[in-house]
Amino acid sequence: MLDTVPSSDVRTTRTVSPDQLRDLLAETGAVVHDSVRLSELTTLRVGGPALVAECGSTETLVATVRALDAAGIAVLLVAGGSNLLVDDAGFDGVVVRVATTGVEFGADGVTAEAGANWDELVAATVGQGLGGLECLSGIPGSVGATPVQNVGAYGVEVESLLRRVRLLDRATGAVRWAAPAELGFGYRTSVLKHSDAAVVLAVELGLDPSGMSAPLRYGELARVLGAEAGDRRPVARVREEVLRLRAGKGMVLDAADHDTWSAGSFFTNPVVTDDRLPQVMAAITAHLGEVNVPTYPAPEGAKLSAGWLIERAGFAKGFPGEQSPARLSTKHTLALTNRGAANAADIVALARTVRDGVYERFGVLLEPEPVTVGVNV
Structure with missing residues (x-):
């Protein structure tokens, strides 16, 4: 998010x-x-x-x-x-x-001001027959935040579509366009994240005018579309399925659904370095026996599934129970939710319990994804 x-x-x-x-x-x-x-x-x-x-x-x-x-x-x-x-x-x-909302379309791209609603922009690109953003449908928030944390979902990251970002340099007061190479992108991060050095003012994205999606890279999405990895499908069809999948996980905002009163995935998927991976795998085997552990290639080693680790550490959907003001989503263990009366202290306490439980069991430290102000997780 x-x-x-x-x-x-x-x-x-x-x-x-x-x-x-x-x-x-x-x-x-x-x-x-x-x-x-x-x-x-x-x-x-x-x-x-x-x-x-x-x-x-x-x-x-x-x-x-x-x-x-x-x-x-x-x-x-x-x-x-x-x-x-x-x-x-x-x-x-x-x-x-x-609260800036301007959007300007070109034949093969779009430029949007930082405050524009992200999912409305994605819907508009799909309506224009422009491919590229459809896998990022349903993500709440603003356009300007997408390069800050290199937003990604269903096999697509903003980094791959970004042409340039307009920035206000707070040290000098200057406004300029910055190329993607300057932004130090990584998994859910960039040089802009957790920094007050610059303000994103606008984002320019390059898109495909063919009306077809980006090559499908996420297995779950490819399967529901009857596709193989690398296939492409009409953008409207892909957006429809992405929204359906996200809604099933409580990841599309709905004021009536407390599972969506969240910051989305609260923890990033951890990357375990090659030298530590055998130790982590041994801890998993010691607690769970011989199991298939979902792993994904990463430059520094292997990326593990935070949601998988949370569930195997004993935290079920809805933890710690119906009487708690802050609970794990009933649809997705990676989301920490406000059930209507939670405060920040409740969210922090739940986050620490889950983080510490995963670390004690598997030796993997989960890192929070949201920006925190005045609190420490």
Whole structure:
């Protein structure tokens, strides 16, 4: 799931009076909202109060971030709110709400502003007969967050489609386009993640005008489409199946379904280096016997399935039970969910229990995927 563009600012907040802050923001064109609970802006639906400066244009966004940085005021950038876990105390600074929504199509690509809704963009590309993004259907959040964490699903990553990213350099105030080679992409990461050095303003993606999907690489998706690995299918058909698969795992937002009150996959699939892999496999065998362990090639070694490890460590869907305000999804053990009354502390406690249980059993440390503000998992 997608969220901030990029992560929260770690700079020290200077003391500024409310009147001074309002005067500063009035000059940038931002719309100011007092004491907004961040639970209203995040898909986990937790997080305390903050002052929000809503930026409806790129010009306003740039001016607002520049002004707050010059004044030494801490900034938290929020767009879709789908990959963000904020402390119950809120945020002591200014939340800059990225509400830019412009989209421009070309014959073989699209350029979208950072605040544009990601799944609406994917749907629009499919409607235009442009292939490439269909496997990334149903992911909540904003366009600007996709290069930050190199969003991927069903065998496709944003890195493979990215032409360039428009960035605001917060050290210099300069705005420029950056090539993919500058962004240091890896599995669910980039140089932009967990950094306050730059703000994503827009993203340009290259797409296929043939109306056919990217080559299918994910076995489950290929099977439901009656395809072999590497085959292609009409983009609308692929999008339909991806949405169906994601919904079955509680990964398509639905306000009535608490399984979707989450940050999506809470832990990334761990990569175990070649030198540690025998030790991990031995621990798995010791606890489970001879089993087939799902592994995937990775540059540093082998990537394991976090969901598989969580389940084999004894954490079932719905753990720890119906009385708990925060539970694993009833559809997908990789999602930590708010059942309606959870706070940030509840989510953190559940995350630590699952992480520690997997480590104690298999010696694999799961890393959280969401950006955290004021809390440590």
